[in-house]
Amino acid sequence: MSNDFTARNIPDRLTSRGQRALKSWETLLVIIAVMVFVINALSSPYFLNPWNLSDATFNFTEKAMIAFAMAMLIVSGEIDLSVASIVALASTAMGFMMQAGFDTPTLVLTGLTVGVLCGAFNGVLVTRLGLPSIVVTIGTMSLFRGISYIVLGDTAYNGYPSSFAFFGQGYVWWVISFELVLFVIFALIYAVILHKTNFGRAVYAIGNNPIGAKFSGIRVERVKFILFLLTGLMSGIAAVCLTSRLGSTRPSIAFGWELEIVTMVVLGGVNILGGSGTIPGVVLAALIMGMVTFGFGLLNVPGIVMSIFIGLLLIAVIALPRLWTMANAARAGRKA
């Protein structure tokens, strides 16, 4: 080899941690979140009240818990549209057990188990039979909720034991609700799993290039299966919280949540096509969506109008950076 090809020392990174953080999606979300917070505080005198802020968290905690697992699943290039139906089925199963006279720990266990089983069902269909997850979960979305309808029909389960109420209505300390604590704990757990473990690295690798990941010795199917299990589990946990909060189970419980959760994940900067995204991003998106809903609510704006805003936000946050790059490229092109 000729002499000018001396081995070079390649630096680990060119940009410092601070520089990277500054340019990240999360920074954009933090700015939006702060803006929403300030606007809310200015436009309603009721916003800056600890109890009210605490109440507002219920608007997103349950959905966000599912969104964490969903984020990982989407990073890996799959999706689960059946989450809301898993919540319904898990809740129905809990109601069934409650009527049969089981105690609170058993109810919780039932909810979680049903969640995991539903996740496993999706996982098997996707990884064993190699079916596209979007279609499979559109199917199981009908199936799971359909089972709830078959079981419950036009009736409802209510009369959950009072000890069960804690999960959705209990406070750990002052205004800090149990759900909020769960939300924070799961945010940390999922952030660690996705960003700090080998498993998380495998998820990113799969999302960017599943074939390449397989060729690198990653057990792609197994990782995906686990992700479906986790999504099912989180739906089960959300079912426990929601059922406890409502104190009753109807088959229509959590209807339409899947799209809100996917919106939360995408708004959080997770690429719907897989490969990138972070948990802090999803946490911020959850806070933003929760605050927007609550802020509009304080002004008695109907929920449907808030959703226009969320929809616009979803498209805008993805379109604007792209339009910006395109405009820059066009300008550079003209100069050249």
Place this chain on the structure above:
Amino acid sequence: MIKQFIKSREALLVLAILILLGLISTRFSGFIAPQNMASVFQDTSILIMLALGQMVVILTRCIDLSVASNLALTGMVVGLINVAAPDLPVPVLLLVAITLGAFLGAINGILVWKVDIPPIVVTLGTLTIYRGIIFLVSNGAWINAHEMSASFKAFPRYELLGLPVLSWMAVVTIILFYLLVVRTPLGRAFYAVGGNPHAAVYTGINVGFTRFMAFVIAGAISGVCGYLWVSRYAVAYVDIAGGFELEVVAACVIGGISIAGGIGTIGGAVLGALFLGIIKNALPVVDISPFWQLAISGSAIIIAVAVNARSERKKGRIILKKAEHAQ
């Protein structure tokens, strides 16, 4: 030809539908009477039309989750126009519906084509935006039957040769889509773009524009269905057809339209929609609680994808000469 058909997905679906009808008729023989079948078809017409619109979008490897919102918004706008100007003839309203629907579809299309946002994100966004706009334009108020003009409500019900116009609209849509998809360059481009977008570029097809057109067409169909829905049920409000987008996608999936793009037929989409329509109509008749409907259609979707995936499974390339002959 016949041999080919027997092996096709459509044949399987026809068989499934026949078995289904057979089962239903053992419980309730009146169900398969021509008159009742005509009414089932009428009930399924809107689903068929939307499934066809969705099909061309899915063919190009996209998805349109906003069809139901588009339908509801267009329906509300047409309804409001009717309230404001009851004398405006129905053809004008139909034109408005098509144009508005196509425009809403074009917004999706532009965002996919020019800004390169994944279709699922775009239409997830417009799904909520369009729905919300209905509230803004209507102020949340319903338009009820008594506020609509008689001709507005009569159009889809008007009978021609024993079938209501609503059914004829579906028939015409099926024919037009057949011609579009099979006999026009754009229709073939849908398949090319979805089957192999990379190769499509080499054949001079503009991939982005083709997708845009698919969204516009799906939007136009949603628009027409918006008017039909509102006049048929004689009501317009924010939530009409809520969640219907998934039923439409389900009809496509059951009909063998591959979500990965490039594969699917008009017959498949129509049969998929009919399959769902028959189940929906039959359940109350055969005295199965309507609460079973959701679980049944869910299972149908899962079985359909599994079956399709099996037949679609790429034949391995064959290197060994022996194996090639054995095929």
Place this chain on the structure above:
Amino acid sequence: MLTSDPTAHKTTKAALSLRGISKEFPGVKALSDVSLNLYPGQVTALVGENGAGKSTIVKILTGIYQPNAGTIEVAGQKTEFPNAHAASAAGVTAIHQETVLFDDLSVAENIFIGHAPRGLFGLIDRAKMNANAQTILEQVGADIKPTARLRDLGIASKHMVAISRALSVDAQVVIMDEPTAALSHKEITELYDLVEKLKADGKAILFISHKFDEIFRIADRYTVFRDGQMAGEGLIENVSEDELVTMMVGRSVDQIYPKKEVEIGDPILTVSGYSHPTEFEDMSFDLREGEILGFYGLVGAGRSELMQALFGITKPSKGAIKIAGEIAIVRSPAEAIGRGIVYVPEDRGKQGAIIGLPIFQNVTLPSLHKTSKQGFLKLAEEFKLAREYTARLDLRAASLDQDIGELSGGNQQKVVIAKWLATQPRVIIVDEPTKGIDIGSKAAVHEFMGELATNGLAIIMVSSELPEILGMADRTIVMREGRKAGEFTRSEMTAEKLVRAAAGIKEKAA
């Protein structure tokens, strides 16, 4: 320009000429200031190593890519090809190197997509389209039904469809990018006849090929690209094979293949009777420490499939392997890696590099258990490992945190190799290790392979490039249609023997 031929320019007017064309991709300068003239009734051969920029010029000529600089002239008229339509409207048609076909359309539709005959109301006239397709298919000597679905055809038939597609356009300029690579002997002869016929019709033909015999058989003129630049052009009758090679490579062959003599050790991998229902059959061989075992064959001979089976990607239907004398069952890549077998795949973009992940993460992906603690990542360790192995391969990159997709092909390949070396394997399988990478990187990869062999690693090298096989391999197995077609030691290996074995042509009577 090194060689020019002033006489030709005067006698005939070029049907198409390119002047001063440059094309850049992020990180790669694919073409710089190249020119090309195509004359009616003549075949111009375009030669150059892998990655020299041949396909890129084809894509510029057909409107797929836009050049960063330069002009295109058709019949003396300056034009631009903003898309594929414009090019075919201007009378330029091409058989592309990759199959650009649609599996779910019929053969006739594949041939006519974009310019189908129209009938009533502007609708596609299917009957006419099928009839026209039939005519063209007969013309190229392909026995394929126009109504057949493309998915149901074999690779050679698909290629014939691609050729038919190019001929369905009434074009003055026909471009063929390695048209014979996937064809069998009989089809190749038919293709040659077709080229003669097109020539006779006065078409200008650009013919790209790596096979010298066919170039000398059908070409009238030649143009050589080296590293995206012009390295020569002229009449084929004025040039010898050696001269062409020198133009292509720019230096003598053994300079690039620094094969060292290595002490060959004990067998480390023994494969016996490996078979697969459709891809390969009864493959048996062994591999020794310090050895580079070449696998030669025509593209599509099934070498990659065999290697992927050894690596646990696909399952064999029969056969067994032993590693260092012990029977081993390999059901997944993870197991293969665990046993010390690693695979540098052929398709770098899809199977090798994980584009979207930074360099260091690519390197550590299969070795995460080494750099982590109880499943938790330790970034510092990762950077350390990545730095160690990328430095050994002399990687060129801005930082280890850079997305691997931003690197040139050669540097990507270095990262992929580094990734596997970091697992400290016993057997490394490299599949077309230098496909599409530039000369500098190529030399580095070869030198490094030699070094690894010296250190006692066993290497299987799949390659379709004869010089690479001849230059690097201690022993070579030739595959043809999924079976072993010959095995040669270094002293037995000659280009002719390998090519004959690969193509299934009997040895000439001595």
Place this chain on the structure above:
Amino acid sequence: QETKRIALVVKALGIGFFEAAAKGAEEAAKELGDVEIIYTGPTDTTAEGQIEVINSLIAQNVDAIAVSANDTDALVPTLKKAMDRGITVISWDSGVAKEGRQMHLNPSSNPLIGNMIIKLAADNLPDGGDVAVLSATTTSTNQNTWIEEMNKVMGNYPGVNVVATVYGDDKADKSYTEAQGLMKSHPNLKAIIAPTSVGIVAAAQAVTDAGKAGEINVTGLGLPSEMAGHVDSGASKSFAIWNPIDLGYSATMIAYNLATGKATAEAGAEIPMGRMGAVTLDDNTEGAMADPFVYDASNVADFKDIF
């Protein structure tokens, strides 16, 4: 004195019945002078939607919430929280379970309505026959109660059989489809009873479209403005309703009186409702406003422009 903010939470925005109730609430507010009405609700008839709305009302610290509930039980925890924060909570029209409110205002006595809806059908069926019920959502408290009450008095109407009960979810299109299903599965159907203003219109439309106007009588509870056309066409011979304007008015008055401490909600208490008189609470702290009024071809035209 500070203005009292009273929130009128309805099942869903946009429904004619509730729009009329809102008119009544505004009327009450004007009469009282120091009252601000917040008319709100979700856009679809779900409990979750109402919970979100109620949460934001709690945050605004309104003085009273008067809710027509989509679900008897699901709202209870949230409404309890509201009461804990000192907000007066009543339900009206469609009630919530006792723990979740201070009192409930029925538009009319439940047994009376239950009897009324079946009587309307039976009056036109001298020889008896098959009738079916088209209800709102499966979780609607008021509809479920009325149907229950109706079943109790079925014995008084020999020959009249209720062959099915289906649910249109208070969505016009779903109700329409359900009504169609009823006609298909019960060829001998003589009447459809829809104790919901959305369902009755949709059923009448479905009957008309099936060419069975005059053959199948659609009856139940509806608004004159929405039903006038169907009475004319013969699809509906008669239907009943109480005045929704009065209902909104009364709910507001009660909420005001409770919130200002002018009355307390306890069994046996009498709570004044302005021009509507006073309501007496039963053991369940429920009370009824007035009797329903029957509309038919003779009088519907007089009311169709009012509500």
